Amino acid sequence: MRTAVAFSNVSRHFGAVRAVDGVDLEIAEGEFFAMLGPSGSGKTTCLRLIAGFEQPTSGHIEIFGETAEGVPPYRRSVNTVFQDYALFPHLSVADNVAYGPMIRGVAKAERLKAAEEALALVRLPGFGHRRPSQLSGGQRQRVALARALINKPKVLLLDEPLGALDLKLREHMQDELKVLQRTLGITFVFVTHDQGEALSMADRVAVFNHGRIVQIGSPEDIYQRPRTRFVADFVGSSNILPPDYTKAFGGGANWASLRPEAMRIVATEGAAMTGKITGLRYLGAGTRVTVETGVVPPTDERGAPLHEMAPLLVVQVPAGQPVPAEGELVGLVCAPADLHAMAER
Amino acid sequence: MNFASNLSDALWRRPRLTLALMLAPPLLWLGIIYLGSLFALLAQSFFSIDEFSGLIRYEWTLKTYGELLRPANLDIILRTVSMAAAVTLASALIAFPIAYYAARYARGKWKALFYLGVMLPLWSSYLVKVYAWKLILAKEGILTWLFAKLHLTWLLDAWLALPLIGGNSLSVSYTGTFLVFVYVWLPYMILPTQAALERVPGSMLEASADLGGSPAQTFRHVLLPLALPGIIAGSIFTFSLTLGDYIIPQIIGSSRLFIGQAVYAHQGTAGNIPLAAAFTVVPIVIMGFYLWMAKRKGAFDAL
Numbered sequence A: 001m002r003t004a005v006a007f008s009n010v011s012r013h014f015g016a017v018r019a020v021d022g023v024d025l026e027i028a029e030g031e032f033f034a035m036l037g038p039s040g041s042g043k044t045t046c047l048r049l050i051a052g053f054e055q056p057t058s059g060h061i062e063i064f065g066e067t068a069e070g071v072p073p074y075r076r077s078v079n080t081v082f083q084d085y086a087l088f089p090h091l092s093v094a095d096n097v098a099y100g101p102m103i104r105g106v107a108k109a110e111r112l113k114a115a116e117e118a119l120a121l122v123r124l125p126g127f128g129h130r131r132p133s134q135l136s137g138g139q140r141q142r143v144a145l146a147r148a149l150i151n152k153p154k155v156l157l158l159d160e161p162l163g164a165l166d167l168k169l170r171e172h173m174q175d176e177l178k179v180l181q182r183t184l185g186i187t188f189v190f191v192t193h194d195q196g197e198a199l200s201m202a203d204r205v206a207v208f209n210h211g212r213i214v215q216i217g218s219p220e221d222i223y224q225r226p227r228t229r230f231v232a233d234f235v236g237s238s239n240i241l242p243p244d245y246t247k248a249f250g251g252g253a254n255w256a257s258l259r260p261e262a263m264r265i266v267a268t269e270g271a272a273m274t275g276k277i278t279g280l281r282y283l284g285a286g287t288r289v290t291v292e293t294g295v296v297p298p299t300d301e302r303g304a305p306l307h308e309m310a311p312l313l314v315v316q317v318p319a320g321q322p323v324p325a326e327g328e329l330v331g332l333v334c335a336p337a338d339l340h341a342m343a344e345r
Numbered sequence B: 001m002n003f004a005s006n007l008s009d010a011l012w013r014r015p016r017l018t019l020a021l022m023l024a025p026p027l028l029w030l031g032i033i034y035l036g037s038l039f040a041l042l043a044q045s046f047f048s049i050d051e052f053s054g055l056i057r058y059e060w061t062l063k064t065y066g067e068l069l070r071p072a073n074l075d076i077i078l079r080t081v082s083m084a085a086a087v088t089l090a091s092a093l094i095a096f097p098i099a100y101y102a103a104r105y106a107r108g109k110w111k112a113l114f115y116l117g118v119m120l121p122l123w124s125s126y127l128v129k130v131y132a133w134k135l136i137l138a139k140e141g142i143l144t145w146l147f148a149k150l151h152l153t154w155l156l157d158a159w160l161a162l163p164l165i166g167g168n169s170l171s172v173s174y175t176g177t178f179l180v181f182v183y184v185w186l187p188y189m190i191l192p193t194q195a196a197l198e199r200v201p202g203s204m205l206e207a208s209a210d211l212g213g214s215p216a217q218t219f220r221h222v223l224l225p226l227a228l229p230g231i232i233a234g235s236i237f238t239f240s241l242t243l244g245d246y247i248i249p250q251i252i253g254s255s256r257l258f259i260g261q262a263v264y265a266h267q268g269t270a271g272n273i274p275l276a277a278a279f280t281v282v283p284i285v286i287m288g289f290y291l292w293m294a295k296r297k298g299a300f301d302a303l
Helices: A043-051 A093-097 A099-103 A108-121 A137-149 A167-184 A195-201 A219-224 A229-235 A243-248 B003-013 B015-044 B063-068 B071-104 B109-123 B126-137 B142-149 B153-161 B174-198 B202-210 B215-244 B259-267 B273-296
Strands: A003-014 A017-028 A032-036 A058-063 A078-081 A155-159 A187-192 A204-209 A212-217 A239-241 A255-258 A263-266 A273-282 A286-292 A312-318 A329-334 A340-342
Touching: A003 A043, A003 A187, A017 A043, A017 A187, A017 A212, A032 A043, A032 A195, A043 A058, A043 A078, A043 A155, A043 A187, A043 A204, A078 A137, A078 B202, A093 A099, A093 A108, A093 A137, A099 A108, A099 B215, A108 A137, A137 A167, A167 A187, A167 A195, A187 A195, A195 A219, A195 A229, A204 A219, A204 A229, A212 A219, A212 A229, A219 A229, A229 A239, A229 A340, A239 A243, A243 A255, A263 A312, A273 A312, B003 B015, B015 B273, B063 B273, B071 B109, B071 B174, B071 B215, B071 B259, B071 B273, B109 B174, B126 B142, B126 B174, B142 B153, B174 B215, B202 B215, B215 B259, B215 B273, B259 B273
Parallel strands: A032 A187, A032 A204, A078 A155, A155 A187
Antiparallel strands: A003 A017, A003 A058, A204 A212, A239 A255, A255 A340, A263 A329, A273 A286, A273 A329, A286 A312
């Protein structure tokens, strides 16, 4: 498989701000790649480096084996779906979509036909004569997608494309984007701060923080085996255990992540950890139980508590098994193999 | 309860009356002083002058308009409209890069400096500026001296030798009139253009580049169409102000008349008020047409 985009030790500094700081990454052809991170983590700057709107301060970027530094955006076979869609307000939807072919000098009849096909691809047939201002947010997003796809880019960049849509539409578009990417076989690079979106859509995810990639891997890797506390925290839904908790559960003296499904509720005697149940949430496939472990805070040799705030642990009890009542004191155990060790930072 | 609070309570209960009381003085001012005088002027243009006595005959006639269409007067109209068009075009060309810089790049201190630089000439007296330019453009003036220092006197002479736009010196040529017009009206073009450019999101230009548009293509297909309402708004100022001005061509330029000067001459020394009135109707009609066109292009959204 060919490499679509390769970064080697790429940095982009704005004055003293290191927006992107020594990033290495390789995106394979036909891959659905997500860049995930909080705002200001450098993911959008990385996308803009691929598009050509930014030039790296140092390092080397290749797009399909060709050096990208110094190549202006209009000479790259890469197209972008912008966060605000950036549709041209003075042009009709059809002329917006046909903008790329128009620039390349394709005859009017031919490019409008191509635009109609692209609009049909994003399921907006017959919308060509409208103005962008007459469309809903979801429709504009599709037009932006059609306008990029009509150029048959080698890489399609999507900058938080679903951010402005409401929840239901967003979920629907997630499925549609995924199908579109599979049918067209184009490399998609997708920037988002929504971990659910990244994990459900992408083949691989790069988690960004402070201009660096903290972890890169399959959604399963990122979710099940977060490499650092930051990743576990950002991706969410895993329990994050401080070193003494990890030790109590039978692991080493290091930070660890522990999935809610991996814990079992037992009697307090002989349990690895005890706590009081403070919340129950019925999810259908099971019940999420929140356990406040601070009731018996772990103490050091002199009896002083080790944590100011003992962590709340979330346990998933599978359907069909007895669920304890709220306020009950319970014990928790897990198989040491399920403890996933990770770096503090 | 004193009278004042009674009154404010009464007005509070009758918001329409309050609004009417508030708007009446300015509307009366606008209606009587402004529009009234304009219509009085319009009415004058439908009277005529008795050629022997020089007195105005108060009978409705189109005779004055017939006089207006004489070749000599048509020359004046053509000269003024051409000058206004040239000044507008040049202002737009000069204003665009300045407005673009201010809208896209200038931040904080530099933006304040931009506004100051554009507005500063507007704060000094119009006459002072025009006379200052007379000194700059005169035969013994700074510009002639500068051309000599740069060994470019031949260029200036060649320019002045051109028919129509040339002359004895810059200060008595159409070129001089043109330069001063552009200088004086330029701020009115820069500000609306800048306001329009400010409203074009950066992502719009990036999108064009992303779709393969070179900077020239992006300018032509995205930036210019989106800035056009602002440029048209600015051109309304430069065009109408040039059409009506009678001081600049009086002080700087050849002795050939512009519309404003013709009006001035006819209502003054010649005492031909009807023809003066007919002359003023010309820019009003031209501007009416221009504004109608501009409105269709959405120019008033940028004001």
